Amino acid sequence: MSPVKVFGHPMLTNVARVMLFLEEVGAEYELVPIDFVAGEHKRSQHVQLNVSRRQFVDRSPYQVQVMIFDRDATCFSSLQPFAKMPGFQDGDLVLFESRAIAKYILRKYGGTAGLDLLGENSGIEELAVVDMWTEVEAQQYYPAISPVVFECIIIPFIIPGGGATPNRSVVDESLERLRGVLGIYEARLEKSSYLAGDSISFADLNHIPFTFYFMTTPYAKVFDEYPKVKAWWEMLMARPAVQRVCKHMPTEFKLGAQY
Ligand SMILES: N[C@@H](CCC(=O)N[C@@H](CS)C(=O)NCC(=O)O)C(=O)O
Numbered sequence: 001m002s003p004v005k006v007f008g009h010p011m012l013t014n015v016a017r018v019m020l021f022l023e024e025v026g027a028e029y030e031l032v033p034i035d036f037v038a039g040e041h042k043r044s045q046h047v048q049l050n051v052s053r054r055q056f057v058d059r060s061p062y063q064v065q066v067m068i069f070d071r072d073a074t075c076f077s078s079l080q081p082f083a084k085m086p087g088f089q090d091g092d093l094v095l096f097e098s099r100a101i102a103k104y105i106l107r108k109y110g111g112t113a114g115l116d117l118l119g120e121n122s123g124i125e126e127l128a129v130v131d132m133w134t135e136v137e138a139q140q141y142y143p144a145i146s147p148v149v150f151e152c153i154i155i156p157f158i159i160p161g162g163g164a165t166p167n168r169s170v171v172d173e174s175l176e177r178l179r180g181v182l183g184i185y186e187a188r189l190e191k192s193s194y195l196a197g198d199s200i201s202f203a204d205l206n207h208i209p210f211t212f213y214f215m216t217t218p219y220a221k222v223f224d225e226y227p228k229v230k231a232w233w234e235m236l237m238a239r240p241a242v243q244r245v246c247k248h249m250p251t252e253f254k255l256g257a258q259y
Pocket of ligand 1: 012013014015036041083084085086096097098099
């Protein structure tokens with residue numbers, strides 16, 4: 001059976017989220033890179049399906065693994081009508097929205113892997129707690145942390161034609177909001193090792209992509225103010241699946257860097 005396919009570049013946060021859960025469950029998958037710098041995700045014609053060879057290229061300052069494809073006919077917009085990465089395909093099933101894709105992956109492969117990250121094999125109360133912290137990540141944490149990552153990394157270094165200097169007032173406002181969220185996390189993590197209890201869950205792992213990039217900004221030290229949160233983050237980062245995915249994500253950004 002052909003493996004599931006993830007369409008997008010592995011350095012992108014939402015692509016990394018999907019790859020992370022595939023790595024956690026040990027599923028076989030094929031990464032189909034989209035050249036977002038060239039705007040391939042926005043074109044109506046494109047997306048190659050057959051990998052013909054793989055190679056490492058040194059696109060300084062990062063070594064990036066690229067796959068060379070035989071071009072054929074599927075277009076990305078037929079997979080993802082909003083032209084956002086990732087796209088995902090499992091046979092006839094096509095999905096978009098990284099959090100929904102991640103849940104599908106966990107439901108399809110989690111049992112075989114012996115992982116119940118969604119808490120679905122526990123009681124409805126445990127399941128509700130995982131759901132609640134999953135919503136906290138999406139509704140509180142992400143809106144607080146993402147503007148810093150956008151201002152310091154995504155706009156200047158990743159978006160083609162970027163290069164703008166970070167907007168200080170956006171960063172300051174976001175850091176204040178983030179400190180509020182981290183204070184709540186600190187209190188929670190004084191009571192349990194992970195957000196939804198003493199076992200790791202979907203809620204914890206969803207924090208990886210944006211926090212990873214936040215930690216490369218000059219504001220990473222904000223986490224030092226919250227020792228329980230810092231220890232939790234280090235536990236997440238120590239996971240082999242997390243390390244496998246994060247090795248595709250650059251940690252040093254220089255003005256003018258191209259990917
Ligand atoms: N909510 C979507 C967001 C997808 C998204 O914004 N993807 C970014 C990359 S992480 C993207 O495609 N950016 C390119 C663009 O907006 O042109 C998800 O979770 O999948």
